[in-house]
Amino acid sequence: MNATVNIGRRLLHLTNLDKVLYPQAGFSKAQVLNYYRRVAPVLLPHLRRRPLTLKRYPGGVDQQFFYEKRCPAHRPKWLPTAAVWSKHNGADIRFCLIEEPAALMWVANLASIELHTYLFQAPRVDRPTMIALDLDPGEGCTIVDCARLGLKLHRRLAAMGLEALAKTSGGKGFHMYVPLNSAGATFEQTKTFARDLAQRLEREDPHRVTSNMRRDLRRGRIFVDWSQNDAHKTTVCVYSLRARARPTVSTPLTWAEVQAAVRRGRPEALTFEAWQVAERIEKRGDLFSQVLTVRQKLP
């Protein structure tokens, strides 16, 4: 089913709405669009001025996907873009900027199930607005192990006077963000800071934590990925759907929830699907809003 719709003053042509994008869950493209429509008010501030990398699954989550950095030429005329220098291409790449509900519907209609964003806001491509730490469980570890390490990291950061927020990756991982939102920080500083944290955690518990990307060192350990603090790296945006068997979402968590999940040892308590996230937002608003508002400086 196709439809031409009015969203505010924008006219958008939606295609293949009946197509099932999550075959195991029977979750269709209309449901993907409906999820993004419901969460748009809290998601849009997190996409604001962040060049977007599309991760498109035209045939569904179990088929071939592709990344699209360059904003497609057939984009609507009203969709703004941001030029970001690409070392690899030796030229600027114009990325899509998603600033309004119609734009979000447009990217979702391209079957860009996952939304990946940079840690900076255009046009200040050299100024990270936050630090990201991705705790990724190696074989034999679960998201609960990551969350436990996350609690330790949270205490460590608090001792330095830094607030941090947590979200699920939407998969097996656990993400922590340290908001900065201050003019000073560079990626060199945030990367060094994140690497020092990761290496210290590794030294304290080398059998369960690694700061090294190498796959063979990750087994039985949690990989603390500090390397995402880079002008050229993107991470999955909060509230983005993930292309897994079921329509899970990268979901913000309160530290009380993290504590409860660790105490009970229940990985399920750290997995949320589209409908649950939409309902959480309706009840509790944006648990991740502080990532955009808290102003902090690195010690």
Added chain:
Amino acid sequence: MPVGRAIWSGSVSFGLVNIPVKLYTAVREEPVRFHMLHDQDKVRLQRRMVCPADQKEVHPEHIVKGYEIAPDQYVVVDQRELDAVLPEKSRNIEITDFVDLASIDPLYYDRSYYLLPDKNAGKAYHLLLQAMQTVGKVGIARLVMRNREYLAAIRPLEGVLALSTMHFGDEVVPASELEQKPAAVEVAQRELQAARQLIDSLAGPFDPRQYHDQYKRRLHELVERKARGEQIVTPPPVSGHKGRPVDLVEALEASLARIKGEDPRPRRATKGAPDARSSSRGSRGKSTRR
């Protein structure tokens, strides 16, 4: 027969015989090459190494080699250290074994060359050539070329010796190590028979003249057409707005209604889904749902 100059010269030895030879490439690969031009004035561009820290050009004498052991952690090796582990320079191709051609799987072959006799080597060369033709064996040898050590197979071919460099045993991935090997499946005798008949109907001698690189041919055609001044255009993508505009929610609901069930929330148990929860009990229990 071979075009161009010899790429290597030395000698083949086996036992006490030593035959001066020259090596010529047996494969002519002529890929279509493009150059990088500036789109404004079409000037051919140069590559320069630039340090991202200060955007300044780095000249060759200040470039060292680093091996990345972990992200952003390198071991630096200098040319002297690399030279020390180079294979010993040798101008000798020493045949150490003779094996049956059929015992070498084509997976092992890399690049092909011809070995021709150097000055005054005619007699010894033909002795080796004819002896190998009569026993029908392939000589296995080692040679050092361009600072690399190669394993090679030498065999008679149309009155000359051909040399194929080969991969070392540990470079070839055995099929047994593949992660997604096809599972054994029982097939019906009748189906097998039909498949064999199909193979028989397509069977014949290998004739390399039958097969051509079509991509290369099309590339040549493209370049020639452009050179003759024909204009080549790419049509812009088609976009179309059809039908009367409706409300977004209306459109989504219409689609959801077509797929019955509307909302997937009650369908929790999906067999085999790694992240499916077993039940809806627990801290975020029923009270959070309508």
